[in-house]
Amino acid sequence: MPHALIVAHGQPSDPIPAEQALAAYAAEVDALCDGVTVHSATLAAPGIFEQRMAELTDDAVIYPLFMAKGWFVTSALPKRLAGRNLRILDPLGVDPDLPSLVAAALRDTLHENRWTAEETDLVLAAHGSGRSRNPSAVARTFANDLAQHLPFKSMHLGFVEEPPSIAEAAAGLSARALCLPYFACNGGHVLDDVPQDLNAAAFKGLVTPVVGELPRIKHHIAATLSHLLHRT
Incomplete structure (x- = not known):
């Protein structure tokens, strides 16, 4: 086998x-x-x-x-x-099918909450890097591709290790918002950094599983x- x-x-x-x-x-x-x-x-x-x-x-x-x-x-x-x-x-993260798969998963979440994408804000919480532009470039490309599949009211990209922060990206949004942790696994950043930044932003929306756990x-x-x- x-x-x-x-x-x-x-x-x-x-x-x-x-x-x-x-x-x-x-x-x-x-x-x-x-x-x-x-x-x-x-x-x-x-x-x-x-x-x-x-x-x-x-x-x-x-x-x-x-x-x-x-x-x-x-x-x-x-x-x-x-x-x-x-x-x-x-x-x-570079799988060409990833944006459409994530879009389908987000549609499921929207449907469960009786929301539409057009009235929902999305926060993408990504890792980023202080040393390399590659991680943030991949996240930005994913965000652009995802936007072609789902017309969210707004989309905000924030990072753990570079600006803008996740707290900045999530600030000022209503309760009708989703946060998608753009990570492959549940690790320290997902369990600690992302919740801390969302709390700092007084984020009232829903947090989905990380991309890899969908x-x-x-x-x-x-x-x-x-x-x-x-x-x-």
Whole structure:
């Protein structure tokens, strides 16, 4: 049976909870896959990535659960392969289907609350970076693409690590607003920084799951892995 390894950054200061959370995530994707065994490893948990990689056959693929095709995906991850010729797929954040999938998930949320996009404000809470423009560029491209699928009343993009902040992006909005954390996994930024900034902005709207935790996304990853590994 073909194998796939879902890889995320993890939490260097406390690696075990993030490792366990990713394992649960991979188990959900595995259950949705057709004839593919899905494993997981964070880069931050000592020795776990190398252990999982040693268990993979040469036809296995690595799926980066990242929002940008940045340093971790293009440099750190290949170096950790230590000469293994395993195929690294494009990360979640640059998947061309992502805007339409997220738009469908947001439509579900709007429908559940009997809101329309035209009367709802959207805050995209993203990571950003003080060192590289790539993460914010990916987030801005996603925001522009998402706007082509859903005509929100307004769309505001804020970052954890660069201006404008999430607090600035979320300030002054009514209760008819959504905040979408533009992250692949639930980590420290999602659990701590995003809520703190929303509280600082007195945000009264609803906060959705992070992009990677949306059910449609898990189904899409499973379908992508199943199709790819059965085709090759």
